[in-house]
Amino acid sequence: MTEAPSSGDRAASSTVGQGEPTLDSLVSDFSDERPLELPYDVVSTPVLVIGAGAAGARVAIAIAEAGHAPLVIGKRGHGDAHTTWAAGGINASLGSLDPEDDWTIHAADTLKEGHFLNDPEAVELVARAMPDRIRELERWGTPFDRTDDGKINQRYFGAQSYRRTCFVGDRTGEAMLSTLIDSAQALEVPYRENVMITRLLSDGERVYGAAGFDMETGRGLLFRSNHVVLAAGGFSALYHRHSSRDDENNGDGQALALEAGARLLDLEFVQFHPTGMVGERYGEAWDGRLVTEAVRGEGGRLYNADCSARDANEAGDANGGSQASQSSVGERFMERYSPDQMELDARDVVARAIAEEVRDGRGTEHGGVYLDISHRDPNYVRDRLPTMVERFADLGVDITSEPMVVGPTAHYTMGGVDINFKTGETGIDGLYAVGETVAGVHGANRLGGNSLAETVAIAKPVGERIALHLSSADEDPVLTPGQRALAEREFLALEMLAEADGDVKPKALLEELGDLLWEHAGIIRDQQGIREGLVKLEAIRAQTANLLVDGDLTSRSFEYAVDLSFSLTVAEALLRTALERTESRGAHYRRDHPETHSDWRVNLVVSADESGLSIHKRGIGEPSEPVQAAIDEDYELDYHHLE
Structure with a gap:
């Protein structure tokens, strides 16, 4: 339903609601007159879902299956959500290849990878549910790869048992995402793009809807809704090297929630994926x-550029690299950092190893290392790996016969909105959050595929x-004059911005902010650097x-200006929590506090x-x-299955 604002509604504009609007800090000459x-x-709308990726689509499907019509809105065209950039896979203890696997081991791996900062109930909810969710996606049409006997195929990801x-x-x-969108469309879930x-x-206690604008027409949009779901992604694109699009994952979901009165959790934990493309x-x-x-899950190996160590690496082995890769790569360095799990150790371990190789002068001329699957x-x-083969071929690299140059990239944010995982509630009545917008499942470091x-x-x-809480009153929600x-x-x-x-x-x-975070809140941090980052943040x-x-x-340009208001808020929270946590745990590594301490097993x-x-x-x-028993069993990936 769309309606024009009445003259009486406009007269109410002299009454200011609680809190300061997000954009006020960017409008120096703001005037109430x-x-x-x-x-x-x-x-x-009875339910407004902000974010059109997998989490937003799946929430909407569940509501629509109960007979209601949520409105899903996205910043881009329909189907063009950041979910499409998640390439490698999705975890579920199906046991297609390893029948010993079960949900308790999946949960144990997730907790260990998260260094036990995860919300255990949230982890168990995910691990228990995933076999059914995979079979559901299969029924709905997701074309999973198959084993020779017709089962859904499964591959290794880092730190998985x-x-x-x-x-x-x-x-x-x-x-x-294509499957979920098709399912939502079959249920006639309404969608609005470019919003x-x-x-x-919000008045700090409950939510009444949202305000924004149509990015194609510039027209303002006021959404009245008693139920709002944030499914807007994370904030890894704040960093200057990142795996997101520049206009996605810039912290809008977290900033919107914080301003509405919700809490954020564990903002210091940012995952740096070991293998991003090196722009140089x-x-x-x-x-x-x-x-x-x-x-790496299919057997890719990491090498530095130290050719003096070439005789000691896998290139000389009968199962080593091709002639092309042997002539260019150096030492297979993960043998020094993680001889048992090698390239498939936890992402934080591999990313720090690469950073140290580059820092110590054993990187490539372009500031990375080699990833070779030849x-x-x-x-x-x-x-x-059809997408990788095609992408690198377009750049003049045949990955079937020569290595790629890679380096760490900001990839995922474990921190986010603090929610009750049984309900999705944020503590603000009617406001919910899901997906990468929230914190809790992944702890201090996310398990790949989760x-x-x-x-x-x-x-x-x-x-x-x-859906259980929706009533006829939600079809035409009341918006107070305030x-x-x-x-x-x-x-x-x-307007004024x-x-x-x-x-x-x-x-x-935004570029200055990205450089600031990479330098002062990156893979390796310390007190002096974080404090310097906060000073630079105030200068920005x-x-x-x-x-x-x-x-x-x-x-x-206007979109970037709005992004900036969100990004500055989240960047400050990130830096302040990184300064507060005086230990190293998972993706948060403090060179001045390199040890992990039991008294820091707390959320911030x-x-x-x-x-x-x-x-x-x-x-x-x-x-x-049951999960504690699986933890005590101390299951561990056997990397050498890939050799």
Whole structure:
């Protein structure tokens, strides 16, 4: 339902709602006396789902199956969500190749990889649910690769005790999202594309809807809804080298939730994937783009450029690299860091190993290391890794006969919104969150293959829970005059931001922020560096008073300006929690505190009020007896199955 705002509604604009609008800090000459000129539409929906990737789609399907009509909105075209970039696979203890595997071992692997900062109930929910979710996706049409006897095939991913990762070649996320979209369309789930939300309408206790704008027309949009689901992704794109698109995963979900009164959790934990493309070799447009873990899961090996050590590496073995790769690679260095699990150790271990090789002068001329799968049969590589073969072929590299140059890239954020995993609730009545927007499942480091798993395993019960609470009153939700005024104040801030005519372009500040985080909150951190990062962050904030937006509300420049407001909020929380945690654990490595301490087995909870951000510690529950038994068994991947 779309309605035009009445004159009475507009008269309410003199009443300001609680809290300061997101964009106020970027509008230096804000004036309550300025009349609102931005036209806007009002849209009513029983449930508003912000984010159109796998998590948002699966929530919507569950609600629609119960007979309701949620509205899903996305910042891009339908089907063009970040889920499509998750290539390598999705975890479920099917036991197709390793019948010994079960959900308790999946949960144990997840907790160990998360260094026991995970929410145990959330982990067990995912591990228990995933076999059914995979079979559901199979029934709905996801074309999983098959074994010779017709079972869903599974591959190794790093730090997994068994082959547990189901896959569709190396385009699993794309295939999975296509299936979910088809299922949502069959249920006639309404969808609206090219919409950006800039403000949740909240009084700190409950949510009333959201305000934003149509990115194609520039028209304001006021969504009235008693139930809002954040499924907007993470914030890894804040870093200058990352595996996301520049206009995705920039912290909008976390910032929206924090401003609405919800809490954030464990923002210091950012996963750096070991193998991103190194832009110095392939061009700036490819810098940080993911080289899927499936390459290593299918037997890919990592080598440095130290040719003096070549005689000691696998290139001299009968099963070693091809002639092409032997002439260029050096030492197979993971033998020094992880002789048992090698290239398939935990992502944080492999990423730090690569960073140390480069730092110590054993990297390539382009600042990376070599990833080589040329020892495998070329037809096998083409079958299992078609996207990687095609991508590198377009760049002049035949990965079936020569190595790739790779280096760590910011890939995933374990931190996010603090929720109750049984319900998806955030503590703000009517506000829910799912997917990478939330924290809890992954702890201090995510197990590869668990990101796609979390989206469907958590989203289904959350959607069912929301559906149980829907009533006829939710079809036409009430928006108070104060909340209408808050939305109009947001529209006024958007208007004025679009008119910003200073000297500093928002994209330049985002790039400066990306360099800041890479340098001061990257793979290896310390107190001095983090403090320097906070000082630089304030300097960037100061420059926002002199923004230049080159275009109207439909321009990319304006989009970057809005992104900047979200990114600065999340970057501060990240830096402050990284400073607070004086230990090393998982993806958070402090060179000045290199040990892991039992008294730091706590989550760091971030909240915001008029005085700014505050951080407090919270204890963590214990796993169930069956999962604890699996932990005690100490299962471990046998890498040498791949040799």
